[in-house]
Amino acid sequence: MDILVTGAGLRRKSGLWDIAIADGKIKEISRRIKGRPKQKIDARGGLVTESFVNAHLHLCKVYTLMQISENALKAYHGGNMGKAMTAIEAAAEAKKNYDEKWILPNVRRALKSAIRFGNTHIRAFADVDSKARLEGVKALIKAREEFKGVVDVQVVAFPQDGVAREPGAFELVREAMKLGADVVGGIPWIEFTDADEQDHIEKMFEIAREFDAPVSMLVDDAGDPGLRTLEMLALAAIRHGWEGRVLAHHARAMCMYPDPYFMKLVALLKRARLGVISDPHTGPLHARVRELRAEGALVALGQDDISDAYYPFGRNNMLEVAFLNSHLLWMTSAADLEEIYDMVTVDVARCMGLKGFGIKTGHTANLVVLREPNVLEALRNHGEPAAVISHGRLVEMKKYA
């Protein structure tokens, strides 16, 4: 036995439990486990749960807020997000000087923060366009290798400025996949016409098929009920046989859709097994998270940004994200809080296609030992866990301070 956790509270279970970990896996969960572990952790009645997962982070842009004017932030957060596209254009300022050399230290800082807060799996977007070139991708791939086994990073080759309106983006995304990116990105809603949106999605699926890779696209991220790229993406997922391998992020325009269209869309999302990652704290509008969940669609929460042109805060602390969104979604009952907790752990892991994730015998031991005895207090404090176990190993916090 490598690690024995004793005196652990478990969600939806009464009393205290012991958890034995060996060879990276959870070997046993029972009331009392005897044996001689290499390491022993006394949870002192604290809640032990799955570690946190973040399916949406613009990791190449972290801590760039100070480099740019506040114009992007004002445009993105203003009114009903009528100027979301203007924000993206203004934010491109930061990319004039894109260089792996200064991006990589920022990325390391954000990943160290993730470790501190028990966030062990991240889907990270790297901008790929004529300004950013492949600098962000290179930095993220390097960081992925450095942090492997502690924080698992999936790198998304993300054409932030479009495909049809950004000449060369298609080739650059392909190059990024050749370099070793894991996921094909996309942002069809910022194209100028419906035909270009459709073409954007098709071109990115062409690359996804070539590299047999999952797809993650930012859709309908503005206050315009006419935006319909989530529907287009779900249809493409089905057409290409990519069910269960596509994620949609944001989908903020959904909050303005009429109910009959929304219900049709939900049926389509379920058919495509397409998960929606929502980040209500980074913009004034958000996807209809509660209704999607009530209808049985897959939806989870993401951090989105850490101190960049779109959002000034963020620590890769998914308990903080959960706390904020408990307010924004008005999910505050005991049952709601459990759902919120699922949306930053097991549900988001399902969105990202993580295998063997969850507190269960035989699964990979990705765990946090919290200082609080239950979900309510964990959310109230949204602080650092007492201990983090990633891939069966106790994380040495001093190394990442």
Ligand SMILES: [Zn+2]
């Ligand atoms: Zn985003």
